[in-house]
Amino acid sequence: xxxxxxxxxxxxxxxxxxxxxxxxxxxxxxxxxxxxxxxxxxxxxxxxxxxxxxxxxxxxxxxxxxxxxxxxxxxxxxxxxxxxxxxxxxxxxxxxxxxxxxxxxxxxxxxxxxxxxxxxxxxxxxxxxxxxxxxxxxxxxxxxxxxxxxxxxxxxxxxxxxxxxxxxxxxxxxxxxxxxxxxxxxxxxxxxxxxxxxxxxxxxxxxxxxxxxxxxxxxxxxxxxxxxxxxxxxxxxxxxxxxxxxxxxxxxxxxxxxxxxxxxxxxxxxxxxxxxxxxxxxxxxxxxxxxxxxxxxxxxxxxxxxxxxxxxxxxxxxxxxxxxxxxxxxxxxxxxxxxxxxxxxxxxxxxxxxxxxxxxxxxxxxxxx
Amino acid sequence: xxxxxxxxxxxxxxxxxxxxxxxxxxxxxxxxxxxxxxxxxxxxxxxxxxxxxxxxxxxxxxxxxxxxxxxxxxxxxxxxxxxxxxxxxxxxxxxxxxxxxxxxxxxxxxxxxxxxxxxxxxxxxxxxxxxxxxxxxxxxxxxxxxxxxxxxxxxxxxxxxxxxxxxxxxxxxxxxxxxxxxxxxxxxxxxxxxxxxxxxxxxxxxxxxxxxxxxxxxxxxxxxxxxxx
Numbered sequence: 017x018x019x020x021x022x023x024x025x026x027x028x029x030x031x032x033x034x035x036x037x038x039x040x041x042x043x044x045x046x047x048x049x050x051x052x053x054x055x056x057x058x059x060x061x062x063x064x065x066x067x068x069x070x071x072x073x074x075x076x077x078x079x080x081x082x083x084x085x086x087x088x089x090x091x092x093x094x095x096x097x098x099x100x101x102x103x104x105x106x107x108x109x110x111x112x113x114x115x116x117x118x119x120x121x122x123x124x125x126x127x128x129x130x131x132x133x134x135x136x137x138x139x140x141x142x143x144x145x146x147x148x149x150x151x152x153x154x155x156x157x158x159x160x161x162x163x164x165x166x167x168x169x170x171x172x173x174x175x176x177x178x179x180x181x182x183x184x185x186x187x188x189x190x191x192x193x194x195x196x197x198x199x200x201x202x203x204x205x206x207x208x209x210x211x212x213x214x215x216x217x218x219x220x221x222x223x224x225x226x227x228x229x230x231x232x233x234x235x236x237x238x239x240x241x242x243x244x245x246x247x248x249x250x251x252x253x254x255x256x257x258x259x260x261x262x263x264x265x266x267x268x269x270x271x272x273x274x275x276x277x278x279x280x281x282x283x284x285x286x287x288x289x290x291x292x293x294x295x296x297x298x299x300x301x302x303x304x305x306x307x308x309x310x311x312x313x314x315x316x317x318x319x320x321x322x323x324x325x326x327x328x329x330x331x332x333x334x335x336x337x338x339x340x341x342x343x344x345x346x347x348x349x350x351x352x353x354x355x356x357x358x359x360x361x362x363x364x365x366x367x368x369x370x371x372x373x374x375x376x377x378x379x380x381x382x383x384x385x
Numbered sequence: 386x387x388x389x390x391x392x393x394x395x396x397x398x399x400x401x402x403x404x405x406x407x408x409x410x411x412x413x414x415x416x417x418x419x420x421x422x423x424x425x426x427x428x429x430x431x432x433x434x435x436x437x438x439x440x441x442x443x444x445x446x447x448x449x450x451x452x453x454x455x456x457x458x459x460x461x462x463x464x465x466x467x468x469x470x471x472x473x474x475x476x477x478x479x480x481x482x483x484x485x486x487x488x489x490x491x492x493x494x495x496x497x498x499x500x501x502x503x504x505x506x507x508x509x510x511x512x513x514x515x516x517x518x519x520x521x522x523x524x525x526x527x528x529x530x531x532x533x534x535x536x537x538x539x540x541x542x543x544x545x546x547x548x549x550x551x552x553x554x555x556x557x558x559x560x561x562x563x564x565x566x567x568x569x570x571x572x573x574x575x576x577x578x579x580x581x582x583x584x585x586x587x588x589x590x591x592x593x594x595x596x597x598x599x600x601x602x603x604x605x606x607x608x609x610x611x612x613x614x
Contacts (some may be wrong), residue, residue: 293476
C-alpha cells in the first residue's frame with residue numbers, strides 16, 4: 017500500500033515538477049511576472065523611460081525591462097536562421113530575467129556594448145542544441161554574424177552564447193537596445209516591458225497595482241503568455257490523471273487480490289465464526305476494518321516518506337531533466353485525494369470478497385462441500 | 386409420566402434425510418433418521434467412514450439443512466427458522482468443538498473464548514471473567530493470553546471446548562474432537578466432556594470412530610449407510 021501510494025504521488029509529483037519548471041523557465045527567462053504591451057492599435061509603447069520610472073516607483077516592483085522585439089535573419093558562413101531578436105538594456109534586463117547567469121560561453125552584453133550580439137544555443141548550434149539542423153551550425157564567441165532586420169543588414173560580433181533550457185529564449189538573440197533603435201529608427205519606444213515583482217505579491221494583485229498607476233497599455237500576467245506551455249501543462253495534467261487512474265486501478269486490483277487471497281485462506285475461519293453464531297455483518301466488517309487499517313498505515317507511511325524524505329531530498333538535490341532541475345513537491349490536496357481513493361479501493365476491495373464468501377453455506381466454508 | 390419423558394428430550398430428529406449431489410450422482414447420506422436425545426445425556430454417534438455420522442451431527446447442530454425431515458431442539462422446531470435466526474440460535478444455545486480446533490489464530494486463548502460471549506452483547510469485563518473461569522475449568526489457567534500457535538493440539542482443543550461451553554449452551558456438539566490428538570490428550574478431552582456432563586448436566590453429542598471412547602458416554606448411536614443400526 018505504501019509503495020502504491022508512493023508510485024501514484026511520485027509520478028504525479030514528477031509531472032507536477034515538470035509543469036512548475038516549464039512555468040519557472042518562462043518567468044525567469046522571458047516574461048518576468050508581468051508584461052506590458054502596447055494597446056491594441058499601437059505597435060509600440062511610447063515614452064518607455066518615464067513609464068519604467070513610474071512602474072519602478074512601486075515597492076512591489078524589482079525591475080522592468082523595455083524591449084524592442086523584431087524578427088530577423090541571422091547569417092553565418094552561408095547558413096541562415098530566422099529568429100526573434102530583442103533589443104534590450106542589459107542592466108534593466110538583468111533585474112527582470114536570469115539571462116545574464118545563463119551564459120555558457122563568452123559574456124552578457126553590457127549597456128555600452130555596440131555591435132555585439134548574444135545568441136541562444138539553438139541559434140548558434142552546438143552546446144547541446146536540440147535543433148542542430150536549424151542552427152547556424154556552430155557559431156563561436158568572437159565570430160561575426162550578419163543580422164538582417166526590416167531589410168537592413170548589419171554585422172554583429174558574437175559576445176556570448178546562452179542556454180536557458182527554455183526553447184523560446186534559446187531560439188532568440190539579444191542586442192543592445194541602442195543598436196536596435198538605430199536599425200529600425202525608433203527612440204524611447206518598446207514592443208514590450210517585462211516587469212519583475214517581489215515574491216510576496218501575486219501577479220493578479222501586481223497587475224492591479226500597475227493599472228492603478230494609470231497605465232493605458234495592456235498589462236498581462238505571465239499566465240496569459242503560457243500559450244504553448246498551457247497546452248503542455250494541460251497535456252501533462254491529463255497524463256497525470258490518466259496515470260493516476262491506472263495507478264489506482266492497479267492499486268484496486270492488488271488490494272482486491274491480496275485481500276481476496278487472504279479471505280479465501282480464511283474461508284474455514286469464516287465458516288467457524290458463522291457456525292458459532294457470529295453475525296455475517298460482523299464478519300464482513302472485521303475484514304473491511306482490517307483492510308482499512310492496513311490502508312491507513314500504508315498511506316500514512318507513504319505520505320511520511322514522501323513528505324519528510326523524498327520531497328526534502330529533491331529540494332536539496334533536484335532531479336536533472338531536460339527542462340532543468342525539478343523537485344518533487346507533494347501537494348496536500350493531491351495527497352489527500354489519492355489517499356481517499358486508495359482508501360476507498362481498500363474498502364471496496366475487501367468488502368466484495370468478504371461479503372461474497374460470508375454469504376456461502378457453512379458446509380462449503382468449513383468442509384469445502 | 387409421558388409428559389416428564391417428553392420434557393426430558395432436548396433434541397428430536399424426525400425422519401431426517403440428507404441428499405448430496407456429486408455431479409450427476411445422488412448420494413443419500415442420511416435416510417429417514419429419527420431419534421431423541423435426552424437432556425444431560427452424553428451421546429456418541431459412531432459408524433464407519435461414510436456412514437453419515439458427521440452429516441447427522443451437522444443436521445442436529447443446525448450447521449446444515451436436511452433435505453427433508455425436522456430437527457427440534459428444546460421444543461423449538463428449527464425447520465421454520467431463517468438463516469439469521471439459526472445463527473442467533475446457535476450463538477445462544479449451541480456449542481461446537483471441531484476436529485481441528487478451529488480457533489482464530491490472531492486471537493489469544495481468552496479472546497477466542499470470549500468472542501462468542503461478546504457477540505451475545507455482554508460487556509468486556511463479563512466476557513473476560515466468564516472466559517477466564519472457563520479456561521481455568523479446562524486446566525489452562527496459565528495459558529490465557531497465549532496464541533493458539535504456541536499451544537499443543539490438546540491445549541488448543543481445550544481452548545476450543547472452553548469456547549464452546551463459555552456461554553453455557555443447551556447442547557455441545559463435538560465432531561471427532563480427538564481425531565488429531567494422541568491418546569493422553571484424547572483422554573484429557575474426554576474426561577473434560579465427562580466432567581461437564583456429570584457436574585453441569587451438559588448435553589453432549591459427539592461423533593467418534595474410536596471404540597475406546599464408548600466408556601465415557603451414556604449412549605451410542607450407530608449409523609450405517611445413512612440409517613440407524
